[in-house]
Amino acid sequence: MAIDVEEAASTVSSNSTRTIHVTVNGVRHRSTVDARMLLVSYLRERLRLTGTHIGCDTAHCGACTVLVDGVPAKSCNLLAVMVDGRNVLTVEGLETGGKLHPVQEGFTKEHGLQCGYCTPGMMLASIGLLSKNPNPTEDEIRRGLSGNLCRCTGYVNIVKAVQYAAKKMQETPKGGA
């Protein structure tokens, strides 16, 4: 495939490194990475996409949630090499043409964040939830987001934010991710 961003290729040939092709927020990258590099480190340290947060670093809190081929994944618990050939969406890719994604709009309008640390992961998980279930009940939202922790405990407004987005996305069918 055509490459938008090519990093300096490694001259080291070893099974502990690997060259991967990954599309992140629509941009195609070719990168040589250590096999042990976590996806979240690849996004933050190599691509400088620091909107994806590291919270617990043990796959509990969901702050690092991104979409891999449209499906939520905890990027601290995947290796970068596991997304070779795949599409990754991070919080930086949600806004298009200066327009907020309906989920971003929902979190803004409904005050779905306090400190904001969990918000990128929370929004990506919400988008994953809404793509499978466009009109979830409160219970389904709470269960669907149960892999994402908000230590400000602002869950009530997070639920409202997702409900706002669900409504908005149904009104404008093209508003989805």
Next chain:
Amino acid sequence: MYPPAFDYYAPATLEEAIGLLDQHQGEAKVLAGGQSLIGMMKLRLAQPAALVDINRIPNLAYIREDGTFLRIGPLTRINDLHASDVIRTRYPILYDASGEIADPTVRNWGTVGGNASHGDPGNDLPACMFALNAEYQAQGPKGSRTIPARSFYQDSFTNVLAPNEVLTEVHIPKAGKGSGNAYSKMERKVGDFAIAAVGAHVVLDANGTITTAGIGLTNVGPTAIYAAKASEYLVGKTGTPADLDRAADLAAEAAQPIADNRGPVEFKREMVRVWTRRTVRRALERAKGGS
């Protein structure tokens, strides 16, 4: 946290994967969903010299029912198990369990084969496989063999697979008339391992007598536990309250819990008793056509 360095292989075929495992003589681990393994590597609880990533091998993710078995491919994601109509309507124990493993995001990557073979006593599928009397098909360089789930686990994180064998399919006896099963998990919070969890499976004949029973316990011993005496006791019974009480007592006796931050021994044993009674009752209700 970074995992320790390792050699990474992403074979395109099962044969190639087995060849790589064979070549590394016990120093390599299979990488499926990675949702337990990567975390253990970050904490240095596992330090394999090589990972054989099976995610690129086609046709390892499926749920199929034939004349004899429900067959589940090892790379079937936990969420796909949970979303399957066949599972929900005919093998509800797996529907229950797959909705309780870790959290929804982890379940997008976590796999049936990984949860079944990893060997953490907190994994939820082994107790279900005990209850259902499942068997695992494993493939190595010399061909494939079938291993009953009830004799698969030797100790925590230790199973009977040779270092060059891969779990290639889970076989569950096909659900027939009068079959009912359920899984109940008591957990402190979403995403945690169980304080105690119980899987129960029964088959009833036309008179309502139990002809087959299986009870499996999660996280109350070094491995999942098959409560053999409790299961055998139920055969020939009809599931009266006294039958359930006795089975629950036998299951509690089979448990080997240790005290930890999920509770003391007595509490966990009591929870096995309580949840065995409730879960067998639910399995019986489902066998009689309830939900």
